[in-house]
Amino acid sequence: MILLKEIWYRRWNFFLGSLGMAVAVTGVVFFVIMTRASQNETRILTRNMGFNLRIIPDSTNMNEFWTRGYSSRTMPEKYVQVLVDKKAIYYAHLTATLHQRIRWRGMDVMLTGISPDELNPKGKKRSKMIFAIPRGKVYVGYEIARAANVHSGDTLTILGKRYVVERTLAETGSEDDVRIYFDLNDLQNLLHKEGLISEIMALNCMCSAQGDDPLGDLRRQLETDLPDARVIMNRTIAVAREKQRKMMDNYFAVLLPVLLLIAAIWTGALAMINVMQRSREIGILRALGFRGSRITGIFFARAVLLGLAGAGMGYFLGTWLAMKHGPQVFRVTAKAIHPLHELLIWAMCLAPFFAVVASAIPVVLAVYKQPGELLKEE
Amino acid sequence: MKMIRTEGLTKVFRRGKHSVTALAGVGLEIGEGEFVLIKGPSGSGKSTLLFLLGGLLLPTAGKVWISGHDLFQMNDRERSRFRGEHIGFVFQSYHLLPYLSVKENILLANKAVARKDGREELRILLQRLGLEEREDHLPGALSAGEKQRVALARALLRHPKLILADEPTGNLDPAHAGVVIRLLHTYQQEGGTVVMVSHDDHADRVAERTILMEKGRIVQ
Numbered sequence: 001m002i003l004l005k006e007i008w009y010r011r012w013n014f015f016l017g018s019l020g021m022a023v024a025v026t027g028v029v030f031f032v033i034m035t036r037a038s039q040n041e042t043r044i045l046t047r048n049m050g051f052n053l054r055i056i057p058d059s060t061n062m063n064e065f066w067t068r069g070y071s072s073r074t075m076p077e078k079y080v081q082v083l084v085d086k087k088a089i090y091y092a093h094l095t096a097t098l099h100q101r102i103r104w105r106g107m108d109v110m111l112t113g114i115s116p117d118e119l120n121p122k123g124k125k126r127s128k129m130i131f132a133i134p135r136g137k138v139y140v141g142y143e144i145a146r147a148a149n150v151h152s153g154d155t156l157t158i159l160g161k162r163y164v165v166e167r168t169l170a171e172t173g174s175e176d177d178v179r180i181y182f183d184l185n186d187l188q189n190l191l192h193k194e195g196l197i198s199e200i201m202a203l204n205c206m207c208s209a210q211g212d213d214p215l216g217d218l219r220r221q222l223e224t225d226l227p228d229a230r231v232i233m234n235r236t237i238a239v240a241r242e243k244q245r246k247m248m249d250n251y252f253a254v255l256l257p258v259l260l261l262i263a264a265i266w267t268g269a270l271a272m273i274n275v276m277q278r279s280r281e282i283g284i285l286r287a288l289g290f291r292g293s294r295i296t297g298i299f300f301a302r303a304v305l306l307g308l309a310g311a312g313m314g315y316f317l318g319t320w321l322a323m324k325h326g327p328q329v330f331r332v333t334a335k336a337i338h339p340l341h342e343l344l345i346w347a348m349c350l351a352p353f354f355a356v357v358a359s360a361i362p363v364v365l366a367v368y369k370q371p372g373e374l375l376k377e378e
Numbered sequence: 379m380k381m382i383r384t385e386g387l388t389k390v391f392r393r394g395k396h397s398v399t400a401l402a403g404v405g406l407e408i409g410e411g412e413f414v415l416i417k418g419p420s421g422s423g424k425s426t427l428l429f430l431l432g433g434l435l436l437p438t439a440g441k442v443w444i445s446g447h448d449l450f451q452m453n454d455r456e457r458s459r460f461r462g463e464h465i466g467f468v469f470q471s472y473h474l475l476p477y478l479s480v481k482e483n484i485l486l487a488n489k490a491v492a493r494k495d496g497r498e499e500l501r502i503l504l505q506r507l508g509l510e511e512r513e514d515h516l517p518g519a520l521s522a523g524e525k526q527r528v529a530l531a532r533a534l535l536r537h538p539k540l541i542l543a544d545e546p547t548g549n550l551d552p553a554h555a556g557v558v559i560r561l562l563h564t565y566q567q568e569g570g571t572v573v574m575v576s577h578d579d580h581a582d583r584v585a586e587r588t589i590l591m592e593k594g595r596i597v598q
Binding site for chain 1: 425426429430432434435436454455458459461462463467469473475476477478482486487489490491516532
């Protein structure tokens, strides 16, 4: 009764106290949601830099490979499934491709077949990294479409077979502008290379999960299962991506504890001020015969309520702010920014805890002070 | 039977490197049912003596017996309970909890020692002290005289053997001061013991004995 009466009587004081705590919780919740969004954004932006792993036939002439941009040799398409089944190999996406450079309408054109199914690790559904081309249709790169005056819906004859243009692609400023994309099986049939591929492209996380030589690790793992394959990693992209990720992780790891500490000190200071302002009341209760433990209980219960109120308000305020401003900052992952409900549980536990711990010092000091001293201190 | 007995009661307050002797070896006996007035100049140790008699301060040296119980032989918990059961306090600045109504402030005395709710005693006290119309009011809505009557009701609720009053009329006008002194006098005439620090003329008239203090000692 005393507790609730006091809270109601000093409701503005209680509200402002819990608002103070809410400010601290808001800061933490906002920061965590925005950081999570930032990490997602970084991951997706770095992922969009391209594949970081290329698996090509071991017999490839590397000089020719780097000059032409693809391997003219082939390997069995079933190698993709071998990778999928190999649990010791970690990857995010796998795509089998077949490449062939030809002369078409007076131009050097790269024909690229893409497997219709992008393979992801078992049990994990991921967003598409590249497009799937319908059978009997092609996607035409920007430069070829422009030079040959090709439009969506046109029919093209390539190496004697007819294909409908499903789409002409936007300019990329890369070799992709001189590609014509096929469904993998269509291109295999066209080139009479059924069941064969030139390359497996993979976005692989090995560089962060493995030791100093991820490429060496992967090569060793593949040696027995894919005897005719060679693994190439684009180290520049991989290193840049890893640095960016680590930077974000470090940022989070350093800032979060600092923010938590500030929030803890802030909530603690508020709880402490409240108790210190009420030391005379402790004296009155002691003079009336209330036991120290009972008075301590009353003050701790108030601190818990203050913490809970602050945590609730802070969670919803922080989440609202993050949901409102997050999508403006992180445009790529805007739709993936969502409330983190586990933060509510954490806030509901930690804010009352900090409030009680901070109250404990002045309450215990006051309760075990002689009541006469508290009454004389007014 | 002695209600209060003290022996060599000494209290030294320490503030950093400095120390102040508020009470220097006070020996005192007060009988059951007495009305004793303590007087003396400011800083003479009157309030300190009263707080020590109620166990609100710990003595630097000496002993206090209340109804034969050595107050400082008890641990803090026992002393709190003893205080709640047997001693009532009235302070100059009332010390009411501002968020509790008149009724709740008075009943707080019972809550401290987990007694039954005491609603019947409360009704009688409110009537006797002229507070029936005020029972649901908060202290902030009361006059000084009413606040002190509430504080007195809180002290009387448990029918304590002893009431210690520290300048209970210090903030009151003469008319209200007279009312408070009369109420304390009535309590004493019904068998209670009153020890009061006061400079009030009304108190002189009802007190059976006056103790004069100076520099932490009883001089008369």
